[in-house]
Amino acid sequence: MNTFRKIISFVLVAATLFGIAAVAGSAEEYDHLPQIYVQGFESKDVYYKDDPEKKPLLFPVDVDRLLGNAAKFTDYAKNSIEDLDPAIIYNYLYGVMWDTFGMTALGTDGYTMNELVTVDETQLNYDGDGEYTFKYDARLDPVDIAKELHEYVGWVQEHSGSQKFELIGSSYGSSVVMAYLNEYGWEDIDSVLICVPSMEGINFVGELFSGSFHFDPDAVEAFANSMIGDEDIQLLISALNKSGILDVLLACCVEPALKVAITRALKDVIHDIFATHPAMWAFVEDKYFYDALKYIYGKNYNDDSHEYAVLIDKITYYHENVMVRDREIIADAVADGIKFNVICKYNQAPFPFSREGNFMGDGFVSLKNASLGATTCMNGETLPEGYTQAKLTDYNFLSIDGCIDASTCALPFNTWFIKNMAHGEKPGTYYKLLNEIVYRDLDVFTDPDISQFLQLNDDDSITPLEETEQEEKMSLFEMVITLLKKLFSIISDAIKSKIG
Numbered sequence: 424m425n426t427f428r429k430i431i432s433f434v435l436v437a438a439t440l441f442g443i444a445a446v447a448g449s450a451e452e453y454d455h456l457p458q459i460y461v462q463g464f465e466s467k468d469v470y471y472k473d474d475p476e477k478k479p480l481l482f483p484v485d486v487d488r489l490l491g492n493a494a495k496f497t498d499y500a501k502n503s504i505e506d507l508d509p510a511i512i513y514n515y516l517y518g519v520m521w522d523t524f525g526m527t528a529l530g531t532d533g534y535t536m537n538e539l540v541t542v543d544e545t546q547l548n549y550d551g552d553g554e555y556t557f558k559y560d561a562r563l564d565p566v567d568i569a570k571e572l573h574e575y576v577g578w579v580q581e582h583s584g585s586q587k588f589e590l591i592g593s594s595y596g597s598s599v600v601m602a603y604l605n606e607y608g609w610e611d612i613d614s615v616l617i618c619v620p621s622m623e624g625i626n627f628v629g630e631l632f633s634g635s636f637h638f639d640p641d642a643v644e645a646f647a648n649s650m651i652g653d654e655d656i657q658l659l660i661s662a663l664n665k666s667g668i669l670d671v672l673l674a675c676c677v678e679p680a681l682k683v684a685i686t687r688a689l690k691d692v693i694h695d696i697f698a699t700h701p702a703m704w705a706f707v708e709d710k711y712f713y714d715a716l717k718y719i720y721g722k723n724y725n726d727d728s729h730e731y732a733v734l735i736d737k738i739t740y741y742h743e744n745v746m747v748r749d750r751e752i753i754a755d756a757v758a759d760g761i762k763f764n765v766i767c768k769y770n771q772a773p774f775p776f777s778r779e780g781n782f783m784g785d786g787f788v789s790l791k792n793a794s795l796g797a798t799t800c801m802n803g804e805t806l807p808e809g810y811t812q813a814k815l816t817d818y819n820f821l822s823i824d825g826c827i828d829a830s831t832c833a834l835p836f837n838t839w840f841i842k843n844m845a846h847g848e849k850p851g852t853y854y855k856l857l858n859e860i861v862y863r864d865l866d867v868f869t870d871p872d873i874s875q876f877l878q879l880n881d882d883d884s885i886t887p888l889e890e891t892e893q894e895e896k897m898s899l900f901e902m903v904i905t906l907l908k909k910l911f912s913i914i915s916d917a918i919k920s921k922i923g
Contacts, residue, residue: 453552453553455553455589455862456553456585456587456588456589456613457553457554457555457579457580457583457585457588457589458553458554458555458588458589458590458591458858458861459555459556459557459572459575459576459579459588459589459590459591460554460555460556460557460591460593460596461557461572461590461591461592461593461596461597461599461600462556462557462558462559462593462596463561463593463594463595463596463619463847464482464561464594464595464702465482465483465561465847466558466559466560466561466596467542467543467558467559467560467561468482468542468543469481469482469527469540469541469542469560469562470540470541470542471526471539471540471541472539472540472541477543480524480526480527480540481524481527481561481562482561510684511684512684512685512688513684513685513687513688516684516685516688516689516692517688517691517692520688520692520696521692521695521696524696524697525695525696526539526540527540527562527696527700528695528696528699528700529562529699529700530699531699531730531731531733531734532733532734532737533563533564533699533700533701533731533733533734533737533738534563534564534567534737542560543558545558545571546558547575547578547582549582553583555575555579555582555583557571557572557575557596559571559572559599561595561702562700562701562702563700563701563702564701564702564705564737564738564741565595565598565599565601565602565701565702565705565741565745566602566606566737566740566741566745567701567737568599568602569599569602569603569605569606569607570606572599572603573603573606573607576588576611580611586611587611587612587613588611588612588613589612589613589614589615589616589861589862590603590612590614590615590616591615591616591617591618591857591861592615592616592617592618592620593617593618593619594618594619594620594621594787594788594846594847595621595702595705595706596617597617597618597619597620597621597622598620598621598622598702598705598741598745598746600615600617601617601622601745601746601749601752602741602745604752604756605744605745605748605752609756609759609761612756612761613761613762614761614762614763614764614861614864615756615761615762615763615764616763616764616765616766616857616860616861617763617764617765617766618765618766618857619766619767619768619785619787619788619793619846620765620788620792620793620795621705621706621787621788621792621793622705622745622746622749623708623746623749623792623793623795624706624707624708624709624711624746624792625706625708625787625788625789625792626708626782626789626792628703628706628707629706629707629708629710629711629712629715630711630778631689631693632693632698632703632704632707632711632715632718632719633707633711633714633715633718634686634690634714634718635778690718690719693719694719694720698719698720699734701734701737701738701741704738704741704742705738705741705742705746707742708792709742709746709747712742716735716739720735749795750795750833753795753833753834754833757834762837762864763834763837764834764837764838764839764860764861764865765793765794765795765832765834765837765838765839766838766839766841766856766857766860767785767790767793767794767797767838767839767840767841768785768793768840768841768842768844768845768846768848769783769784769785769790769799769826769827769840769841769842769844770783770802770826770842770843770844771784771785771786771843771844771845771846781801781802782799782800782801782802783799783800783801783802783826783827784802785844785845785846786845786846786847787846788846790827790840794827794829794832794838794840795832795833795834795838796831796832796833797827797828797829797831797832797838797840798813798827798828798830798831799826799827799828800825800826804826805824805825805826806825806826806827806828810825810828812828812830813828813830813831814830814831814835815830815835816830818830818835818836818868820832820835820875822840822875822876822888823876823888823889823890824842824876824888824890827840827876829867829875835867836866836867836868837866837867838867838875839856839860839867839873839875839876839877840875840876840877840888841853841856841877841878841879841885842876842877842878842879842888843878843879843880844879848879850879850883850885851883852883852884852885853885856873856877856885859873860873871887872886872887874887874888876888
């Protein structure tokens, strides 16, 4: 019996050792620490519970539904003006937005979900090669999501067999990462990389939330030219802008009563739908935050008896303890030996809904905000002639295209800029770049092939930024002549086709 027990014990010990070796083996299948990638705003789909296709209600936007609801805007606007009744256009616009996004609204606590709506269940995602992706309900508060991330980190540590890990946050994921660092510290973190971070806010969100509704004609031109592939239409919009007609159209084509109706509709839509998403408040810049609270919730927004008191406390906690302290949190982490890196993208036309919307950026986030303080120019322009680097003059932090002075960044030695890449653009070479920065412990001067200023090429390669000749802009006269030639060509072709 003793012999039998010894055999059983031997087998059990061997099995246990084999199991430990197997776990250790899984941790050694890659030659780097595990990497946790915190996705951006599109993380989990929000959809109707009874939808077998799980068609997203929030992101990406259901363009067909939105356009279908908005198809009669012109008729409603005309009726609103003719009848001198702003309520017509107000009710219409509010209805369009509610039909498109209303089901995604959360409760007054910024957490409770509509009973008809659900999100994908939490998934413990392992992508292989020691890389993990954290997904979450992107409507929620960064601090609430950080709690989920903390639990996910525990699973990764157990699954990988490694206590230490690399942390990457992209876009809104950067806000989640900063909330995680503030709430749980960085003892187990080797390095942090934040990509196209929105954690210092997005211009047009702050302005809309505080009651500003503005179109900048230059931003409208740049945005339209980036979205519309037709060169003739692009040329027409450019000519209208250069002649000043576009500015007049934007300022005068909307009757005052109609403008009031649109502004009121936007405020109510924001209040009833988007302001219930704590994530949207994480995009409101500090300079707009308290004005936005007053605009959306009234002067008594800090009253404990306010209907939205729980939500307001939640978003204010994140704002005051994380958002406005982000650079302080980073500095403390760096002082403790944590490697911290930032990647930004630029030269993409911004959303034209902001007085500051035409600053250089990636289409959503201004480069100044994303880079944590770089000195930049307006979209399509360069820094002033004769501009000299503001800080750290023993090093060259000026981009050769004349658009960026990186010396004023919070992390000038660890902030990279990729030209000609939009906010959500992620070719395979981009992920390769992320891994190079994280795993090789680079700074902007370590490798000339991964220099501070990079560019995305037509073949999706990312290479050091090259100096290119400025494209000479057409004068207004040249634009008009070109448009007339095209018009005559169209008329001529039409006549020929009739005759033929």
